[in-house]
Amino acid sequence: MSTRRLLADPRARRYLTGQTLSLVGDSAMWLACGIWVKDLTGSNGAAGLTFLFFTAPALLAPLAGLLADRLPRRRLLVGANLAGVALLLPLLAVHGPHQVPLIYAVMLLYGCLHLVIEPAQSALLVSLLPTDLLASANGLLRTARESLRLLAPLAGAGLYALLGGAAVAVLDMATFAAAAGLLLALRVPDPAPARPERTGGVLRHWAAEASAGFRHLAGHPLLRRVVLATAVLALVLGFSESTGYAVVDQGLHRRPEFLGVLQAAQGLGAVVGGLGSAALIRRFGEVRVAAGAFLAWATGAALAGTPLLGVILAGRVCSGIGLTAMAIALLTLLQRSAPGRLQGRVYAGFEVTSTVPQTASIGLGAYLIGALDYRVLLLTQAAVVALAALLLLRAGRFAPSGEDARARSTVATTA
Structure with a gap:
């Protein structure tokens, strides 16, 4: 509805x-x-x-x-x-x-x-x-x-x-x-946001303004813990850039081009996750949906360690659902938790805190894939992401007490 x-x-x-x-x-x-x-x-x-x-x-x-x-x-x-x-x-x-x-x-x-x-x-x-x-x-x-x-x-x-x-x-x-x-053609109030008074030197003022999103994330009890959980996940998320080729080559004994089939399965899962996430968020709230999405991604990583094509494809669908539901839930949580004057900077701050460790994990994964069996990396991914899901569930204790009530109210109103 x-x-x-x-x-x-x-x-x-x-x-x-x-x-x-x-x-x-x-x-x-x-x-x-x-x-x-x-x-x-x-x-x-x-x-x-x-x-x-x-x-x-x-x-x-x-x-x-x-x-x-x-x-x-x-x-x-x-x-x-x-x-x-x-x-x-x-x-x-x-x-x-x-x-x-x-x-x-x-x-x-x-x-x-x-x-x-x-x-x-x-x-x-x-x-x-x-x-x-x-x-x-x-x-x-x-x-x-x-x-x-x-x-x-x-x-x-x-x-x-x-x-x-x-x-x-x-x-x-x-x-x-x-x-x-x-x-x-969009008719929406579009005033220029109020500018804070300048204190101190110009450089100090702009540095304080640019870092306001990070300070909000660090000072918000729920968002601080969500950022930590997401950073833990990002530390291994980039391993997928290397393990995908190993799954195709060593696990399925196929040519590298077959990775496109696995990507298509993940894309299908992503579409499913995109279509169903809003209803789940209204029912369970952003934090629980994001934690479930983490676990879906971890399941996909674990299933990729088998040599069975059907199981790997099912795992890819799970990963696609997880990644998309995670992105939607976390973005919605940021939008609801940041004041209007900080929306852009909180979004940007969260992007940096998740993108930097993910980029580092791509390089680390490229190195480790030459030293370890790819299945070890996949199981490490699954374990670390499951840990991140537990951290996220614990973070849910710091959500405002009215969050679940608001979610239930929204369901009742729109049903």
Whole structure:
């Protein structure tokens, strides 16, 4: 019923349509740029650098969160989407390998742009919708994202094969422009947030402002423990980047391309998790749903250690459900627990505290896979994530006493 209420709101429809269109272009562009560089240079390493340039600005996330909290969010998103159109224009001039640095430069700026867009999107959603519809909106957006991860890269690769990289850039530019147009048509109060009085020197003032999201996370009894549990999970989450290939090669004795089948199974689970998460959050609350999602992911990691294709595929579906439900529950919890003036910075702070250990775990996993049996890594993943789930359940004791009552009230109201 809450999803029906959500889609009955014309403002919510415009917002969700705009963000989905933007996701279409993004999903196609990421893959196409890698293929483009591979074609121009013949180098796998050069192609892989496109993603590195996209992710490199991640440590600037607190500044992006501050920007989202200091400017009118709808207008910031309109400007960011229009900037995306201008940003991609140089790709239309790429014709040879000597212009690969131009692709890298565009991807670096593309990463910066997304650092601004994501916290602003989350913050605008909080001001656009009543609290009880946040989980449904997050669930629909995540379902759209996971569905597009299955379809849009294929469409982007096909468009690249037919018309070249410039055509994919034009598609992405069109989706940016459409998202900006829908945001312009969105009627929502969009005042500039109040600025605090400056105390001390300029540098000290800006450092205090940029770190406000971290301070809120550290000072909130529930969020502090949720951050700890999520960081513990992130310490082993990156192992999957290496163990996936070992599962295909050593476990199933298949060619590396077969990993695409496992990814498709995980994508299917992600769509299922996206569709069902909002109802579970209304029934059980964000913390318990996130803990259950951790356990679903741990189950998938443990099942991947068997040599049976059916069991591994079932595990991948579990992992997909877990990762998506986890993302929706944690985002909804952040949105509900942060004051409006800190929405962008709390979002950005949480991203940093989870992304940094996950990035480190990718490198650690790449090293350990050469020294240990892949099944040892999978079981280690499962055990550590199960521990993180227990930490999260313990954190639930610090949730506001009215949380469960509000959840039950929402169910009664929307049933």
